[in-house]
Amino acid sequence: MLRNQGVVTMAKLRVGLVYGGRSVEHEVSIASATSILRNLDPSRYEGWLIAIDHDGGWRVGAPGTSLDGAMERGAAVLLPPTPAANALRRVAGGDAVAVDVLFPIVQAGWYSLFSWN
Numbered sequence: 001m002l003r004n005q006g007v008v009t010m011a012k013l014r015v016g017l018v019y020g021g022r023s024v025e026h027e028v029s030i031a032s033a034t035s036i037l038r039n040l041d042p043s044r045y046e047g048w049l050i051a052i053d054h055d056g057g058w059r060v061g062a063p064g065t066s067l068d069g070a071m072e073r074g075a076a077v078l079l080p081p082t083p084a085a086n087a088l089r090r091v092a093g094g095d096a097v098a099v100d101v102l103f104p105i106v107q108a109g110w111y112s113l114f115s116w117n
Contacts, residue, residue: 013045013101016099020033020054052106053071060074060090075091076092086100087099
């Protein structure tokens with residue numbers, strides 16, 4: 001909660017939309033993410049795009065970035081070693097990307113995100 005001149009407002013929830021992935025359903029995931037992003041209420045939610053490319057690399061795009069932009073030019077990130085860290089670490093260094101919740105929009109399941117083959 002934020003307090004401004006006696007008025008209490010809720011901070012926007014930072015939602016990480018995880019989309020793409022290594023599966024053949026990659027494009028379906030992008031279409032689903034597009035629909036979800038379009039319907040997030042910007043007065044309540046701050047949408048962070050977390051794209052997973054065909055090779056399994058994770059990239060983040062700041063709010064206002066297009067889905068394609070995050071996939072192509074987003075900063076490479078890593079998952080935190082513990083869920084309590086609550087932030088994605090940038091591979092190149094710099095500030096971590098803090099999110100409150102991850103919203104997985106991958107069609108083939110989480111196994112395709114973390115497989116070694």
